Amino acid sequence: xxxxxxKSETTGKPAVSGKKTHTSHxxxxxxxxxxxxxxxxxxxxxxxxxxxxxxxxxxxxxxGRFRFQGREIQLIDxxxxxxxxxxxxxxxxxxxxxxxxxxxxxxxxxxxxIVDATNLDRNLYLFSQILDLGIPAILVLNxxxxxxxxxxxxxxxxxxxxxxxxxxxxxxxKGIGLDKLKSEIVSLVENCSKADFIPPKLFPDSxxxxxxxxxxxxxxxxxxxxxxxxxxxxxxxxxxxxxxEVLKEDQSLNSFIxxxxxxxxxxxxxxxxxxxRVRYQWVKQTLDGLVTKPEQVxxxxxxxxxxxxxxxxxxxxxxxxxxxxxxxxxxTWAGPLMDAIESLQEMSADFVMDxxxxxxxxxxxxxxxxxxxxxxxxxxxxxAILFLFIAILExxxxxxxxxxxxxxxxxxxxxxxxxxxxxxxxxxxxIPGIMATRTIEDRKDRFVTILVAPxxxxxxxxxxxxxxxxxxxxxxxxxxxxxxxxxxxxxxxxILGAVVAVPIAWLLKKTWFKxxxxxxxxxxxxxxxxxxxxxxxxxxxRSKAFVMRAGTLIFLTTVVVWAAGYFPGDHQKLDxxxxxxxxxxxxEGSPAEDQLQEQRRVLAASLLNESFLGRxxxxxxxxxxxxxxxxxxxxxxxxxxxxxxxxxxxxxxxxSLGGDVDEEDPQLRDRxxxxxHSNGEPVFNIPVALSVMVFFALCAQCxxxxxxxxxxxxxxxxxxxSFTYMTTLAYLGALLTYQxxxxxxxx
Amino acid sequence: MSCGLSVIxxxxxxxxxxxxxxxxxxDERTVHRLNEMGICCGCKITLKRNDSPILVNIDGRDxxxxxxxxxxxxxxxxxxxxLI
Numbered sequence: 112x113x114x115x116x117x118k119s120e121t122t123g124k125p126a127v128s129g130k131k132t133h134t135s136h137x138x139x140x141x142x143x144x145x146x147x148x149x150x151x152x153x154x155x156x157x158x159x160x161x162x163x164x165x166x167x168x169x170x171x172x173x174x175g176r177f178r179f180q181g182r183e184i185q186l187i188d189x190x191x192x193x194x195x196x197x198x199x200x201x202x203x204x205x206x207x208x209x210x211x212x213x214x215x216x217x218x219x220x221x222x223x224x225i226v227d228a229t230n231l232d233r234n235l236y237l238f239s240q241i242l243d244l245g246i247p248a249i250l251v252l253n254x255x256x257x258x259x260x261x262x263x264x265x266x267x268x269x270x271x272x273x274x275x276x277x278x279x280x281x282x283x284x285k286g287i288g289l290d291k292l293k294s295e296i297v298s299l300v301e302n303c304s305k306a307d308f309i310p311p312k313l314f315p316d317s318x319x320x321x322x323x324x325x326x327x328x329x330x331x332x333x334x335x336x337x338x339x340x341x342x343x344x345x346x347x348x349x350x351x352x353x354x355x356e357v358l359k360e361d362q363s364l365n366s367f368i369x370x371x372x373x374x375x376x377x378x379x380x381x382x383x384x385x386x387x388r389v390r391y392q393w394v395k396q397t398l399d400g401l402v403t404k405p406e407q408v409x410x411x412x413x414x415x416x417x418x419x420x421x422x423x424x425x426x427x428x429x430x431x432x433x434x435x436x437x438x439x440x441x442x443t444w445a446g447p448l449m450d451a452i453e454s455l456q457e458m459s460a461d462f463v464m465d466x467x468x469x470x471x472x473x474x475x476x477x478x479x480x481x482x483x484x485x486x487x488x489x490x491x492x493x494x495a496i497l498f499l500f501i502a503i504l505e506x507x508x509x510x511x512x513x514x515x516x517x518x519x520x521x522x523x524x525x526x527x528x529x530x531x532x533x534x535x536x537x538x539x540x541x542i543p544g545i546m547a548t549r550t551i552e553d554r555k556d557r558f559v560t561i562l563v564a565p566x567x568x569x570x571x572x573x574x575x576x577x578x579x580x581x582x583x584x585x586x587x588x589x590x591x592x593x594x595x596x597x598x599x600x601x602x603x604x605x606i607l608g609a610v611v612a613v614p615i616a617w618l619l620k621k622t623w624f625k626x627x628x629x630x631x632x633x634x635x636x637x638x639x640x641x642x643x644x645x646x647x648x649x650x651x652x653r654s655k656a657f658v659m660r661a662g663t664l665i666f667l668t669t670v671v672v673w674a675a676g677y678f679p680g681d682h683q684k685l686d687x688x689x690x691x692x693x694x695x696x697x698x699e700g701s702p703a704e705d706q707l708q709e710q711r712r713v714l715a716a717s718l719l720n721e722s723f724l725g726r727x728x729x730x731x732x733x734x735x736x737x738x739x740x741x742x743x744x745x746x747x748x749x750x751x752x753x754x755x756x757x758x759x760x761x762x763x764x765x766x767s768l769g770g771d772v773d774e775e776d777p778q779l780r781d782r783x784x785x786x787x788h789s790n791g792e793p794v795f796n797i798p799v800a801l802s803v804m805v806f807f808a809l810c811a812q813c814x815x816x817x818x819x820x821x822x823x824x825x826x827x828x829x830x831x832x833s834f835t836y837m838t839t840l841a842y843l844g845a846l847l848t849y850q851x852x853x854x855x856x857x858x
Numbered sequence: 859m860s861c862g863l864s865v866i867x868x869x870x871x872x873x874x875x876x877x878x879x880x881x882x883x884x885d886e887r888t889v890h891r892l893n894e895m896g897i898c899c900g901c902k903i904t905l906k907r908n909d910s911p912i913l914v915n916i917d918g919r920d921x922x923x924x925x926x927x928x929x930x931x932x933x934x935x936x937x938x939x940x941l942i
Contacts, residue, residue: 193894193895193896194894196890196894229918230896230917230918230919232896232917233895233896233917233919236894236896349886349887350887383886383887383890384886384889384890384893386890386893387890387893387894387898391893391898417920421907421913423909515911515913515922518910518911518922519909519910522910527924528911528922632891632892632895632897632921632922632923632924633911633921633922634895634919634920634921634922635913635920635921635922637920
């Protein structure tokens with residue numbers, strides 16, 4: 112049963128017995144947006160979900176597993192959707208997974224459909240489509256706690272009878288009903304087969320006849336059988352994805368389908384209006400007399416809160432306040448944790464120094480590994496705090512309020528509020544941000560959002576900002592003691608990208624992507640307390656991804672930079688001086704030690720100058736000189752084009768190799784402060800630091816983002832365009848910053 | 859359009875006023891999409907905020923609609939008017 116290359120084979124987990132299909136069962140998880148689907152998924156599968164991509168499309172493949180009563184169940188999370196009618200290739204993935212025809216997905220044994228129990232009449236629309244698939248299903252009435260709180264009565268037993276499937280009330284947030292759901296899933300895979308699930312007859316006879324005709328015709332012409340569900344979709348979805356795929360096989364089917372549709376319309380079966388008509392009718396019949404709701408309370412506390420948070424004036428004020436609080440928190444909460452990581456870094460450097468004699472390997476470990484990777488990892492606490500804030504805002508429902516507030520602003524540049532959430536997530540990382548643009552139905556809006564998303568200040572820029580700000584911006588207090596200058600500078604850099612994005616988006620909408628603001632409908636989920644589990648899960652996932660990058664890509668780059676800075680060159684003399692310094696024969700603070708230290712500095716600097724890295728650096732120096740940079744910054748920036756956070760590691764390695772090191776204070780920021788040009792002038796001052804920061808704020812230094820952009824736009828044109836415009840902007844921005852900054856210093 | 863009821867586009871409702879959707883006009887794909895999201899004839903709809911985009915409540919769910927699209931949604935206002 113297992114498809115080659117499927118998840119079960121690639122997980123590396125040994126199967127309990129030889130035949131995996133007998134011990135592990137795959138269950139798909141589907142549901143409307145805002146029904147608590149991901150919370151339920153995490154509650155069932157725990158933290159160890161594996162995330163990947165389906166080939167050729169941008170849909171995230173998320174697989175989790177749990178064991179219950181000796182059975183291993185694999186859960187396959189599908190994107191939240193209102194309906195199973197595929198309009199795009201991405202939406203087709205869910206249908207394929209359910210039909211068992213998706214590449215890189217195991218055939219499923221059943222599906223659980225999660226609905227908002229307080230809104231059954233709307234949510235059962237999707238469930239009626241699931242029943243049409245004819246696969247074993249369980250209906251999960253999530254948010255059961257809300258049902259109880261609002262005194263809604265639902266006759267679950269009778270609902271089960273009418274639907275012919277198991278109905279399980281749960282509350283994922285409160286952990287209610289999870290074991291019952293697990294045991295129902297196990298008994299579903301044990302006892303049910305597809306034969307038990309016969310789709311209800313919803314559509315009139317004329318429609319069914321037309322569908323059968325279509326199935327025959329397609330099989331006759333293409334030689335491929337068309338499953339019942341896809342035949343239905345092919346007939347119902349005008350210009351849908353099913354139509355596109357079938358017409359790709361045989362263009363002449365177009366007129367055949369069109370004829371069937373016209374014929375149906377004349378039999379009081381208009382396409383596509385017939386679908387909502389029959390489905391909602393079915394929902395109404397199914398629920399008839401089962402749900403009693405008390406008269407709705409007209410104004411709840413949540414409504415009042417909403418009135419304020421989406422208020423024309425107070426809404427934006429509150430939004431700005433939250434953002435500011437976030438940057439303050441990044442500064443004040445992370446301090447102790449960062450100190451701990453830094454001292455760990457120092458301790459391990461000392462440990463290695465004591466253990467090994469001076470030489471190439473020791474230099475690799477101390478300068479390349481500890482100096483490079485360590486200087487990136489140190490920012491983990493601050494990045495985790497940023498992720499924490501974003502996760503809380505997402506989970507409590509505030510993000511969509513922010514989208515509402517921002518819609519007014521976004522329409523001015525020609526976008527809509529829908530672009531806001533992708534852009535906001537780009538503050539964590541442009542990759543999920545660009546992927547989140549899939550919720551924007553209008554193609555032009557989507558492309559413009561993708562093109563400006565990398566300008567949002569992602570978490571990888573944070574280390575660069577923090578390094579420069581910590582080292583060169585005085586930590587004064589403004590307006591009393593609470594607000595710090597450093598936090599304000601960080602705040603400015605965080606909004607810089609967004610500010611620059613405004614004219615760019617406007618220009619793009621005026622030129623390539625002309626058009627009216629897209630029509631849009633968006634649901635505002637009701638406010639809720641953020642779930643600790645969901646928030647923790649997201650912070651953990653994203654932090655892990657950051658550390659993994661530091662551990663692989665950044666590590667490799669720093670090693671390459673280290674090697675280029677270490678070779679070629681005869682390090683014998685330097686090693687001798689080091690050995691003498693550490694030998695313990697020289698008194699600390701004596702003139703002899705000073706002399707040796709000076710000798711060390713000169714030797715190290717000339718070795719670095721002569722290295723491959725030094726030569727390359729001097730070659731590009733004329734280009735970066737107008738920005739106020741020395742060759743070392745230039746090389747660092749060049750090396751950080753694949754991933755911008757690499758700069759911190761490479762600077763760490765370069766300055767460590769260069770011998771600008773006071774051994775007692777091996778932190779990178781102090782190395783930067785003490786860095787000197789050959790004429791003895793400090794390399795860094797405030798304009799140089801700002802110029803570096805502006806460059807990083809605006810430049811497209813992220814290979815992964817460009818790759819995702821190519822995948823999402825399906826063309827190399829847009830990533831190349833982004834790279835060019837952003838790099839040009841970055842250079843000009845840095846140039847202006849430095850030149851204007853210097854006028855202030857000199858003036 | 860029965861007597862005594864007036865049929866107006868949804869954004870012409872007063873803030874807090876409730877009506878019943880009687881017609882959704884527009885291209886069939888958009889209407890299909892709106893239907894799938896639970897915006898269909900017979901739904902009770904309350905206007906909560908009349909900036910653009912308008913904020914409406916349909917059967918207990920808050921939805922944002924841009925006026926261009928909302929103009930296609932016609933509602934009848936009868937005696938069920940209530941203020942929130």
